[in-house]
Amino acid sequence: MTASKGLFSSSLISEAVISSFPETYTIRPLERDDYHKGFFECIQVLTSTGDVSEERFLERYDYMKNLGVHYFLVIEHAGKIVGTGTLMVERKFIHDLGSVAHIEEIAIRKEEQGKGLGLRMIQALSSIAKNVGCYKSILGCSARNEPFYEKCGFKRGGLDMNQYYEEEKSSWERG
Numbered sequence: 001m002t003a004s005k006g007l008f009s010s011s012l013i014s015e016a017v018i019s020s021f022p023e024t025y026t027i028r029p030l031e032r033d034d035y036h037k038g039f040f041e042c043i044q045v046l047t048s049t050g051d052v053s054e055e056r057f058l059e060r061y062d063y064m065k066n067l068g069v070h071y072f073l074v075i076e077h078a079g080k081i082v083g084t085g086t087l088m089v090e091r092k093f094i095h096d097l098g099s100v101a102h103i104e105e106i107a108i109r110k111e112e113q114g115k116g117l118g119l120r121m122i123q124a125l126s127s128i129a130k131n132v133g134c135y136k137s138i139l140g141c142s143a144r145n146e147p148f149y150e151k152c153g154f155k156r157g158g159l160d161m162n163q164y165y166e167e168e169k170s171s172w173e174r175g
């Protein structure tokens with residue numbers, strides 16, 4: 001299967017994972033209208049987002065959709081976005097032109113944590129990674145979240161090294 005404009009298509013998510021969600025919860029690709037369903041409030045359990053207008057959100061949304069390397073998933077419940085997760089596909093020259101998935105921005109609203117939604121989000125993203133031919137998924141996390149990712153089937157790999165170019169952004173991530 002090739003990764004192209006279909007990246008925002010639900011068909012890349014494993015049916016078994018979709019049907020494992022509780023009845024009133026839906027996992028699906030991010031949509032333009034999600035700005036009004038609390039996408040940013042949801043992601044703010046992870047980090048600061050800045051004050052992003054709808055216009056800037058839509059501009060970035062269209063850019064990423066056209067780029068064809070990002071998969072943004074959300075979990076919707078009662079008309080509200082309660083979970084987010086991202087997967088980026090990096091295509092390489094090594095490993096016979098292999099592809100690696102980077103999992104990022106996993107966020108479950110506080111009141112929805114502990115219900116298995118984070119685990120299912122990771123399972124959904126992993127199923128996409130497999131469906132587009134990635135040979136592995138990698139992510140960076142704090143020590144606090146290591147047990148969660150172990151439950152999701154991840155193992156500790158190498159060190160995560162960062163170099164910041166904007167002091168303000170580094171403080172967002174430390175927060």
Ligand SMILES: CC(=O)SCCNC(=O)CCNC(=O)[C@H](O)C(C)(C)COP(=O)(O)OP(=O)(O)OC[C@H]1O[C@@H](n2cnc3c(N)ncnc32)[C@H](O)[C@@H]1OP(=O)(O)O
Nearest residue numbers: 046104105106107108113114115116117118119141147148
């Ligand atoms: C790559 C990245 O994005 S790293 C950043 C991750 N995101 C954040 O830190 C933002 C704030 N936190 C969250 O959004 C959520 O707490 C998440 C995403 C870390 C976990 O999502 P949840 O929906 O609460 O986790 P879920 O209920 O699916 O838990 C699955 C299992 O992991 C366990 N678990 C979850 N978080 C933790 C933790 N911090 N420490 C130990 N175990 C944990 C659960 O107890 C559960 O175990 P069980 O199956 O034995 O009962």
